[in-house]
Each structure stands twice: as C-alpha cells, then as structure tokens.
Amino acid sequence: VLFIGTFGRIFHGILIEEKDPSKEKQVFVKTVKDQASEVQVTMMLTESCKLRGLHHRNLLPITHVCIEEGEKPMVLLPYMNWGNLKLFLRQCKLVEANNPQAISQQDLVHMAIQVACGMSYLARREVIHKDLAARNCVIDDALQVKITDNALSRDLFPMDYHCLGDNENRPVRWMALESLVNNEFSSASDVWAFGVTLWELMTLGQTPYVDIDPFEMAAYLKDGYRIAQPINCPDELFAVMACCWALDPEERPKFQQLVQCLTEFHAALGAYV
Structure with a gap:
C-alpha cells in the first residue's frame, strides 16, 4: 500500500498480460475501502476516466478499469517510481x-x-x-x-x-x-x-x-x-x-x-x- 485515505487506497501492483503471462508491468492500483459509499465509488471512477484515451508524454491516463460483481472497482495506471x-x-x-x-x-x-x-x-x-x-x-x-x-x-x-x-x-x-x-x-x-x-x-x-x-x-x-x-x-x-x-x-x-x-x-x- 502506497497511500491510504478515509475511503481510498493506492497500491503498487503487478499487471500480468493474459495473452503472455511472462510479460509483467508495474502499476499503480487505485481502489476504495469496503466502507466506501456508492457516491465515493462513482466519483472515483468518473474522475479516473477524465484523461482516458489521451496520449502525451506528460499525462498519466488510466490503462485499465476492473469492475467485478461484488468486488470493489480497481483503476490501473502506469507506475512511476517516485x-x-x-x-x-x-x-x-x-x-x-x-x-x-x-x-x-x-x-x-x-x-x-x-x-x-x-x-x-x-x-x-x-x-x-x-x-x-x-x-x-x-x-x-x-x-x-x-x-x-x-x-x-x-x-x-x-x-x-x-x-x-x-x-x-x-x-x-x-x-x-x-x-x-x-x-x-x-x-x-x-x-x-x-x-x-x-x-x-x-x-x-x-x-x-x-x-x-x-x-x-x-x-x-x-x-x-x-x-x-x-x-x-x-x-x-x-x-x-x-x-x-x-x-x-x-x-x-x-x-x-x-x-x-x-x-x-x-x-x-x-x-x-
């Protein structure tokens, strides 16, 4: 865990490619705690998608969003090591x-x-x-x-x-x-x-x-x-x-x-x- 807030958390994670499991990428994982409200979850997802699809060397848009039934949503971004x-x-x-x-x-x-x-x-x-x-x-x-x-x-x-x-x-x-x-x-x-x-x-x-x-x-x-x-x-x-x-x-x-x-x-x- 890199940061913890009242309802949000940011982890340092590893993303493994489904097509090629030998390929691993370091990522930031943004997610919410179990007690986060629906409004907080929606806000995190909406704001995470603000830069989606934009490509520039000085932007860090999300690369993946994981939403599963019964699980807290996760947003993945490329990892920056500082x-x-x-x-x-x-x-x-x-x-x-x-x-x-x-x-x-x-x-x-x-x-x-x-x-x-x-x-x-x-x-x-x-x-x-x-x-x-x-x-x-x-x-x-x-x-x-x-x-x-x-x-x-x-x-x-x-x-x-x-x-x-x-x-x-x-x-x-x-x-x-x-x-x-x-x-x-x-x-x-x-x-x-x-x-x-x-x-x-x-x-x-x-x-x-x-x-x-x-x-x-x-x-x-x-x-x-x-x-x-x-x-x-x-x-x-x-x-x-x-x-x-x-x-x-x-x-x-x-x-x-x-x-x-x-x-x-x-x-x-x-x-x-």
Whole structure:
C-alpha cells in the first residue's frame, strides 16, 4: 500500500498480460475501502476516466478499469517510481535544510515546462482539467513529470479541499475567481491553477493562501490580492505566475505561450550556470 485515505487506497501492483503471462508491468492500483459509499465509488471512477484515451508524454491516463460483481472497482495506471509530486517537493524541502543543492531552480523550471506541455495538449483537445495542482502530478527518478486525474485527491489531501456550503469539496486555493463565484471552468481557469502549481514548485510544496479563510478567498482575489513572491524566486518567474492570475480570463496567457516563455527562461538559467 502506497497511500491510504478515509475511503481510498493506492497500491503498487503487478499487471500480468493474459495473452503472455511472462510479460509483467508495474502499476499503480487505485481502489476504495469496503466502507466506501456508492457516491465515493462513482466519483472515483468518473474522475479516473477524465484523461482516458489521451496520449502525451506528460499525462498519466488510466490503462485499465476492473469492475467485478461484488468486488470493489480497481483503476490501473502506469507506475512511476517516485510517486506524488507534492509529497516529492515536501521531501526535497526537508532535505534542502541540510543540502541546499538537493534540487536546483533549473530542475523546478523544467518540471513546470513539462506540466505546461501536458496542459497545452489538453487545451488543444478541449479538455478542461479543473483540478491542476502538484498533488495531481506524479514524478519519477529522472524528474519526468506527468499530470494525473484527481481521483482520490480529496481523500488523500483533504486539507487542500474545502466545502463552501454546497456539499462539494473544492480546491478553493487553486481556483480562478470566475470558478469560485460562477462555477465557470475553462482552459483559462486551468491556466490560473497552473500559476498556483508553479508557486508550489518554487516553494517546494507549501500551501498557497495558507492564512486566508477559504470563505474569504473570492473577496480576497477580487480585491486584487495574490500569494506573495516565494523567497529565491526570480522576478521573471513570479511575473509569469502573476499573468496567470489576471482577473479577466482573456488576459491570461495560453498554455503554449507559457511553454515558450518558461523554455526561454530555462535556457537563460542554463547560460548562467
């Protein structure tokens, strides 16, 4: 077992090909506990299928769904041997206290580029993620990042979701104003969430807007306030984040522009080293 929540569990498993039993693949197995409600099961399956059938090197869509009478459903995804990006960043923060070179700014920007590439592909396919965040990305030991669905995220990262009185847990601190106020989602609201994800990368997994009451978030954003520039974050990089948080969705950059901008910044960082 890799993660356990209140109703969900994620295992590390082995998938054996039926046609060729000698072929084994390592997989993540997402499933639910016996006491999970029907609503929780349905939600896991619906959210797991969000990226199904999409092929891009920076996406991790499900490969199989197993549903048997009387058994809990299982969702299989390709295995990444470091797992969750948010937990990885937090681990880096612990290590950084003793070893400041543990992860470089260049590495972090490269991770951001990969997320932007995956999101650019989704935007081209007119798929809206609605819950982009470090917790919904995975990373391997070559620092390759892939975006996943948000099945079980509410369960495994409950502190990142809040109910604003409508019985639905939302990732309030990652949401654009129009999503919070009018429940409007688009590729532009995904861009807003990307800005927050970039902030998570540069702070090694800190929680955004940690001191703001979730019920006050909409008013706080409307008044023009945003999360502060992270320590050691270059001005150019913070300017990219700030663009993503424009109140008018039309004024936010497109993902393809973000890929280009971050790639140029990454190259410039390389030139300084």
